Structures are given as C-alpha cells and as structure tokens.
Amino acid sequence: MKSRRLFAITCLVPAVLVVTAFFVIPAVMLLFIGAGKGPDGEAGLWRYLAVLTTERYRSAMVSTVILSLLVTAVTLVIGGISGVFLARNRFAGRGILVACLTFPLAFPGVVVGFMVIMLAGRLGLIASISVALGGDRLVFAYSMAGLFLGYLYFSIPRVLLTVMGVAEKLDGRLIEAARSLGAGPWAVQRDIVLPALAPAFVAAGSICFATSMGAFGTAFTLATRIDVLPMVIYQEFTESANIAMAAALSVMLGLVAWLILALARLNGGSSVAAAG
C-alpha cells in the first residue's frame, strides 16, 4: 500500500501549489502591506487599530456590525419559523413555495441590490403603492433600510435551508409524546423544537452574520453614500489610493468574519456531539 500513499500525496500537489500561489502568499503579503508605508509615508502596526481609533473607520465598523446583527436576528426569526413550518407540514403547493424561497441562493450581491431597487427604488413597487394610496413617493432603496432589505433577501434562503434540513430530521415521536402529555403548541415549540434546532441556529446565524459583514455586491449597488466597511475599504483602495489602509481594514474584516465562523463551529460542534 506504499504506492497508494505516495499516489495520494502526489494528488495533493496541484492544490497546494494553486492555493499557495493565489491565496496564501497574497494573503501574507496583504498582512505586510497593512503595516507598510502608506501615502503619508508612515509605517507601522497602528493601521490595524485604526478601525477602532479613527472616527470614520470606527463608525463604519459599528454600523456594519449593527446592520449585520439586525439582519441575522430577523433572518433567524423568519427562517426559523418558516423552516420549521415547511419541514413539519405537507400541503398542496409546498414544493413551489420551497422553490420560491430558495431560488435567490444563486443571485450575486449586485442582483440582490437590483431587487431592492425594484421594491424600494424610484420606480419601485413600494413607491407606486404609496403614490396610489395618495401619499408621497416612498423611496428608500439607497438608505440603510434598503441595505437591510437586501441583506435579508440573500440571507433568508440560506438560513431557511439549514433550518429545514435539521427540522426534517427532528424526531416526530418526541413531539407526539409532549403533546400527549398535554403540552400546547407553543410549549412544544419552546421545549422541544427550539432546543433541537439550536445548533442549526448557531451555524446558520454565524454564516449569515459573516456574509453580511463582508457583503460587497449589494452594498456596491445601493450604498454609494452609506459607509459600511466593505464600501469604505473599496473607497480607500480606489478613490484615496490608500492601499495600506485598505489592506489593514480588509485584514481586520476578514479576521472578524473568520472568528465568528470559527467560534460558531466550536459551539455547534460540541452541542452536536452532546446531542449524539
């Protein structure tokens, strides 16, 4: 079996080369650029702290975190309720409903931004309805509220699929047992369904949060005047040509996203093991 081991090791070579050349070396280089000389001629690790110390970056970080937390919370509520509902009920049209709720998975962020323009833009649905009702033309696609709608749009399908996947494996006998012991529908949800879904919520929530933190396409379409962190990084890079600052900020953004996912994996992993 020695030849098999040798062959298996050879199988790793192309991947190691490609990942090293196009990810590892560039990423390490980015770390150094973030601490290197900027347009102001100053070098140093301080730039990594600028996200906390400089007012503009700090406020962008804070609003990005708040927006992402809000999106995650609302998505978990909607995705949780709808996911459990779809997993536990069979009715006519259910397949079409699931298809409607999951097809935006393949949309790039820019298209999601355009969907928000169709809803809340100047010629959007909400504007037409508000005019038809005799009010002012309601347009909020290019504000924080529009961004919030867009992030919900791409988050709901992911969370819904995760919750549905776990809820379908839920042991129906537990629920029957609880019911026959006199538990009402709310008590069943609170004491049986929610605890069983907790690991799925942690996993889906962390992915949702990390995706929202780094979302660039949707922000690019909608947030030309809103400072969310990915847009600030983009502006540093293009308009200010402050590559060192853009590098430091994107390293910090990447770090936050990665940490959230790693923490969730630790938690999700252990609770899954405990349940097993």
Place this chain on the structure above:
Amino acid sequence: MRRRLPFMLALSLTLLTAMFLVVPALMSMLAGVTSVYARGISSGLTTEWIIEVWRLYADTIWRSILIALLTLLATLLIGVPVAYAFVVNPSRFTRILDEIMTLPLAVPGLAVALAMLQLYGGFTDFRRSSLFIVAGHVVFTLPFMVRAVAATLSAVDIRTLEEGAASLGARPLRRFLDIVVPAAMPGILAGSLMVVTLSIGEFNLTWMLHTPLTKTLPVGLADSYASMRLEIASAYTLVFFIMIMPLLIAMQIAARANAGKEALP
C-alpha cells in the same frame, strides 16, 4: 383546533417571505420586456431592450461562460485528486490544507481580491487576461468541488473498492481513473454544477480583478444598474436569470438523485 392558529400564522409569514423574494424578480423580468416601465404594461411589450442588451453586453456573457468552464476544468483537475487524498489518506497535513482551502469562503471576497491584486498587479499580461479572474474563481470555488467529491467517496467506501482492484494488480493511476472517478461521479456532477453557478454569478472578487477588457456578466450588470435605464438593467438581469435557471434546476435534480441513492440499502 389548537393547532390552527400557529399553522395559519406560520403559513402567512412564509407566504409573505416568498412574495418578498419572488415579486421583485418577477417585476424585473416584466420590466425587461416592457416598452416604458414608468407607464406600465399598457405601453406595450417589446424585445427591443433584450436586443439592446445583446448589442451592448454580449461579450460579457460569452466571457462569463468561458471563465466558468475554465474554472470548472481547473477545479476538476485539482479538486478531484485532493478529495480522493483527503478520504484515503487523511493526516494532520490534509486537515490543515482543508482548513486553508476553505478560508477564502470565510474571508470576504474583497479582501482576497485585494491580496491577489497586490501580488500579481505587476504581471501585466496575466493581470489583463481573463485567466486572472479564473485564478480568483478557482480559489473561491475549489472547496465546493472538494466537499462534494469527498462526501461521495466517503459514502461509497472507496478504500475497499480500491483494495479489490489493487489485489488484481491495477496500478494507482489506473485505479484512480477506472475506480475512483466513476465512483465519485455523483459528487463530481453536484460539485460541477455548483462551481459553474458560483463562477457565473461571482461579483465580489471579479469586480476588483476585472479590467475594461475582461468584464464578466455580473460586472456588466453592476455597470448597467449604475448607468443604464431601468428597462435595460432589467432585460440584462432577465438574461442572467435565463442563464442560471437550468443550472439551478439541474442542481435540484442531482440532489434528489443523490438523496434517492442514499436511501437504498
């Protein structure tokens, strides 16, 4: 009677959510074939905007297809062997490699693209070609291919199959081509559909990596959303929907076929 109220509430929420996701997509499809969207359907239906999109952006559509196919080729050549090695010869090194390979999914695409630009910005010929975008897409989609293929290979117990072939005297490369690849086929198919769909829709990396001569479909979309009238932007989005719909349906069918196989003893 006690179950009625929660059922109706959950159903209403689910229907509202589905409408939130579907209505804007339908509106945009409609806008793409409406003469003057501000005046509504009564202004007449037309293919004028789609023809205009083709005139303005056909190159981005072809380029996106080409980049997706090259990305697929690369992820197949690189990803299938790696998935095989992960399954038959797991070690501390393969775990670390797996971890590093999935890192580009956790880190925002913007950061990955910035890093690539810093290293390769100076290699002018490479930077200006579509291959630069392919490299970014490979880094981003490779983990999906590896996951899908490794899952299939673990499920079919590839070690035992291979030992049978080995005892008959087959060399490692022969075994890989004749035993491993056919056994991995459902995973390869699922992974391929995923890679192509992701590559065609990728924007976050591509926006940073593209040049005026290497615009892809999503880059063109962003361009049209910023500078074209709503009808053209909508018609272009419609073209995009038409391109990814078959991929999504194929993915559903492949997933269902795989689930069916797992259910068998």
